[in-house]
Amino acid sequence: MTLYTLPIAALGRGLRRREFTAEELARATLARIEAADGAIHAFIRVEAEAAIAEARRADAELRDGRDRGPLHGIPYGTKDVFDVAGLPTTCHSRLRLDHRAAADSAVTARLRAAGAVLVGKLATFEFALGANGPEAPFPPARNPWRLDHVPGGSSSGSAAAVAAGFVRFATGTCTSGSIRGPAAWCGVVGLKPSFGRVSRRGVFPLSWTMDHCGPLSASVEDAAIALQVMAGHDPGDPGSADLPVPDFRACLERGARGLRIGVPWHLFEHDPALTPGTRDAINRTVTLLADAGATIHRVTLPDLAQFLACSRVIMAAESFAVHRTGLARDLAGYGEAAAGRFVLGAGLHAADYLDAQRLRGILSAAVDAVLRDHDAVLTAISLGPAPSFASQGGSTAWPLQASPFNVTGHPGISVPVGLDQDGLPLAVQVVGRRFDEPGVLRLARAIERLTGRVETRS
Amino acid sequence: MTVRDAAAPGGEETLDEDAVRARFLADLAAAGISLPPGRAEAATDFLALHRQVRLVRAACAAQAPLPLGFAPAGT
Numbered sequence: 001m002t003l004y005t006l007p008i009a010a011l012g013r014g015l016r017r018r019e020f021t022a023e024e025l026a027r028a029t030l031a032r033i034e035a036a037d038g039a040i041h042a043f044i045r046v047e048a049e050a051a052i053a054e055a056r057r058a059d060a061e062l063r064d065g066r067d068r069g070p071l072h073g074i075p076y077g078t079k080d081v082f083d084v085a086g087l088p089t090t091c092h093s094r095l096r097l098d099h100r101a102a103a104d105s106a107v108t109a110r111l112r113a114a115g116a117v118l119v120g121k122l123a124t125f126e127f128a129l130g131a132n133g134p135e136a137p138f139p140p141a142r143n144p145w146r147l148d149h150v151p152g153g154s155s156s157g158s159a160a161a162v163a164a165g166f167v168r169f170a171t172g173t174c175t176s177g178s179i180r181g182p183a184a185w186c187g188v189v190g191l192k193p194s195f196g197r198v199s200r201r202g203v204f205p206l207s208w209t210m211d212h213c214g215p216l217s218a219s220v221e222d223a224a225i226a227l228q229v230m231a232g233h234d235p236g237d238p239g240s241a242d243l244p245v246p247d248f249r250a251c252l253e254r255g256a257r258g259l260r261i262g263v264p265w266h267l268f269e270h271d272p273a274l275t276p277g278t279r280d281a282i283n284r285t286v287t288l289l290a291d292a293g294a295t296i297h298r299v300t301l302p303d304l305a306q307f308l309a310c311s312r313v314i315m316a317a318e319s320f321a322v323h324r325t326g327l328a329r330d331l332a333g334y335g336e337a338a339a340g341r342f343v344l345g346a347g348l349h350a351a352d353y354l355d356a357q358r359l360r361g362i363l364s365a366a367v368d369a370v371l372r373d374h375d376a377v378l379t380a381i382s383l384g385p386a387p388s389f390a391s392q393g394g395s396t397a398w399p400l401q402a403s404p405f406n407v408t409g410h411p412g413i414s415v416p417v418g419l420d421q422d423g424l425p426l427a428v429q430v431v432g433r434r435f436d437e438p439g440v441l442r443l444a445r446a447i448e449r450l451t452g453r454v455e456t457r458s
Numbered sequence: 459m460t461v462r463d464a465a466a467p468g469g470e471e472t473l474d475e476d477a478v479r480a481r482f483l484a485d486l487a488a489a490g491i492s493l494p495p496g497r498a499e500a501a502t503d504f505l506a507l508h509r510q511v512r513l514v515r516a517a518c519a520a521q522a523p524l525p526l527g528f529a530p531a532g533t
Contacts, residue, residue, distance in 0.1 A: 305513060306513065306514075306517050308510070309510040309511075309513040309514050309517075310514060312507060312510045313507070313510055313511055313514055316507055324489060327489075327491050328489060328490035328491050331491060331492075331493075331494070331497075332494070336497065339497065340497060340499070340500050340503060341503075343486060343491060343493070343497075343500050344482075344500065344503060344504050344507050346482070346485045346486045346488075346489045346491060347481065347482035347485045347486070347504050347507070347508070348507070348511065352511045352514070352515075355511075355514050355515050355518045356511075356514050358518050359514050359517050359518050359521075362517070362518075362521050
């Protein structure tokens with residue numbers, strides 16, 4: 001049996017029927033990482049002994065009748081910005097190689113309490129922002145679909161690890177597209193929940209009013225299962241919403257019939273970066289949804305330029321506030337790409353930041369208005385497939401349309417919708433009302449069923 | 459150098475790029491950060507961010523003349 005191809009729900013059934021043990025699953029996962037990650041570099045640190053120990057504990061608990069739920073005994077990886085007690089949170093930076101986390105992040109603690117088995121920490125961009133240059137302490141993750149292509153970022157290792165079939169889900173963070181972007185380019189599902197749904201306590205911040213945590217996974221159902229554990233109010237995160245957590249799988253299989261879906265074509269249809277393959281994939285998805293009983297409307301959101309400007313000003317100001325002392329103390333310790341971006345915030349003044357927050361309120365209200373009349377918005381996530389490393393020259397100025405919903409805080413998910421003519425994954429983005437992750441997951445699952453799920457690379 | 463700012467609404471505003479660069483470097487110095495010679499292009503990169511600031515400012519002026527308060531998204 002090839003354990004790594006099984007969905008989380010099937011793995012859970014197998015564990016409970018004693019068809020295999022959590023230890024066998026962990027060992028199979030570690031063996032696959034050992035065999036294939038030398039070329040992909042998704043993991044920067046593998047915790048083999050600890051994973052085996054956690055898996056044995058999970059097996060013992062199941063034998064004793066203590067069942068911690070759907071993630072009990074399920075292996076996962078975590079982006080190296082999440083604190084794990086006793087391990088370094090390097091943020092892929094030379095500056096933090098000696099760091100040791102004193103406690104688990106809220107997400108780590110929730111996953112640990114749910115019995116999930118941590119197999120290691122995953123590559124990212126330095127401090128989840130700059131590209132990884134030659135001075136980075138770990139090699140950059142590569143796209144499992146084509147090793148000479150970028151996986152996206154900054155949750156690069158998370159997307160690569162899921163796409164490679166190392167784990168069924170991984171944690172990610174998203175400030176301007178760092179979950180949905182790499183998910184799109186690696187052919188996996190990437191869910192940025194509503195702002196406030198998942199605690200950021202114990203996660204190294206980039207821009208705290210736009211930072212979100214969420215799962216990257218091999219399927220929509222896997223995303224729902226992972227989010228179920230990750231979500232919940234945490235007084236330790238000032239942005240955490242004190243709201244009930246619904247059952248994210250409750251309406252997963254209800255299909256698209258009866259849904260009202262808004263498509264803001266103007267955001268992407270005339271963009272010169274839109275590839276024919278991506279355009280065709282979006283059109284095909286819309287047609288399939290309409291044939292399945294959804295109604296599709298053209299909707300208008302504010303200009304993309306306003307979203308992008310708002311995002312960049314807020315992120316520049318907040319990330320500079322995070323790094324100001326570090327930049328003054330040891331600028332040379334930062335990689336060139338990260339330093340070059342962080343210093344820009346020094347030139348912003350208070351009124352610039354406040355204006356961006358004022359504009360943010362307007363943009364958020366505009367998205368809310370569209371979603372009052374529609375169950376969801378369907379739009380592009382990337383305007384093309386993953387570019388090659390050679391074509392990038394270290395740049396991360398990618399044609400992504402994710403950041404508008406980091407500005408507004410609406411939940412968004414990237415769903416694979418097939419491959420382009422060169423065999424690289426394509427995706428669409430679904431955005432829903434605030435805290436309506438069940439609705440977002442329902443439409444994402446409908447798209448997954450209609451377009452055929454993109455399998456992980458094996 | 460003063461240039462027409464094509465990114466500005468209407469493209470009519472002018473932008474004194476040298477002044478923007480100089481102000482940025484002064485702000486950096488005030489924060490205790492001095493760019494090594496190899497990273498001087500940050501001042502040029504700041505021009506792009508400054509254009510975003512102008513776009514935000516123009517959008518606010520057009521759409522939100524009064525600062526009525528901001529509620530962070532999702533809370």
